[in-house]
Amino acid sequence: MDLDTNPTDNDDVYQVHYYVDEGAPIGTCVVCVVGVEKAKYIYIAGFFLTVSPESIQLVVEHAAAANKVFTINPSTPFICEFSKDAQEKALPYVDYVFGNKTEARTFSKVHGWETDNVEEIAIG
Numbered sequence: 001m002d003l004d005t006n007p008t009d010n011d012d013v014y015q016v017h018y019y020v021d022e023g024a025p026i027g028t029c030v031v032c033v034v035g036v037e038k039a040k041y042i043y044i045a046g047f048f049l050t051v052s053p054e055s056i057q058l059v060v061e062h063a064a065a066a067n068k069v070f071t072i073n074p075s076t077p078f079i080c081e082f083s084k085d086a087q088e089k090a091l092p093y094v095d096y097v098f099g100n101k102t103e104a105r106t107f108s109k110v111h112g113w114e115t116d117n118v119e120e121i122a123i124g
Contacts, residue, residue: 047076070096
């Protein structure tokens with residue numbers, strides 16, 4: 001895997017870094033986020049826990065330090081099952097967790113709670 005730091009035509013505005021793995025197929029996704037300093041709320045989908053739990057930890061700690069509201073949802077029951085450690089590390093910094101009944105019940109089971117009552121799980 002190589003780090004490509006070739007400057008863009010707009011290198012005075014954007015600094016772009018790509019990780020290139022010649023042995024893996026790729027897709028394309030471009031995101032331009034502006035005005036992030038003004039954000040009062042931060043949301044990250046639980047799927048990201050499987051990709052970069054370290055990044056989520058940095059974001060939740062930043063949100064707490066900057067007095068921003070942080071929200072997350074499990075995205076799917078398997079995230080609860082396979083990202084338990086990352087969830088537990090981030091949860092003290094999370095203001096709101098939201099999901100469906102199946103995700104809530106899976107979260108409860110994985111974390112050793114002895115209930116499948118969604119109202120009890122929501123209260124935590």
